Every structure is written in structure tokens, then in C-alpha cells.
Amino acid sequence: MSEPSQPASPTTPGAPSKPTRAPGAPSKAVDVFLYASAAITYVGLSIYNKWLLDWIVGPFWLVAWVWGLPALVRLVRRQPIRPPKPWTPEQR
Numbered sequence: 001m002s003e004p005s006q007p008a009s010p011t012t013p014g015a016p017s018k019p020t021r022a023p024g025a026p027s028k029a030v031d032v033f034l035y036a037s038a039a040i041t042y043v044g045l046s047i048y049n050k051w052l053l054d055w056i057v058g059p060f061w062l063v064a065w066v067w068g069l070p071a072l073v074r075l076v077r078r079q080p081i082r083p084p085k086p087w088t089p090e091q092r
Contacts, residue, residue: 038065
């Protein structure tokens, strides 16, 4: 008697799996949009206000834009601003 054939596993043992994002985490396209829009607005505003070209204001602008803009959108939509408990891939 022959053994029944087993379906091939989708991943081979020891092979790295695709990295997954936490539920509700922004996609890479959103991340790229946020960083690009932060750079464009910073450069655009610094053309008119030279005091924006500073080693303190620049990083602050980037952090405020990339973190603050999504938080502001969540606040307007009345969604929780803080993420839920830490997520692990085993929770899927």
C-alpha cells in the first residue's frame, strides 16, 4: 500500500516568511506618501521662511508631520490614536 500524498507546505522549513504588518498599521504606500509630503512641504515653506532651514526645526517638522498628521486624521475620525496592545504574528 502506498501512503496518501501529502499537500506540499506553502513554505519550506527554515525559509524566512513574508513579514506581516500589524492590523491597522499603515501600508508602505502611506509611509512613502507621508515622508515625501513632509519633505515637499518643508522645502516649499523654507523657500519663503529661511528660519525653517535649521537643524532643530527640520527633524521636528519631519516627526510632527509623519506622526502628527495620521494622529490628527484619527482624531477627526474619532478612532483611537494609541495603538492597541502589542501584536504578534501568532494572533492571526
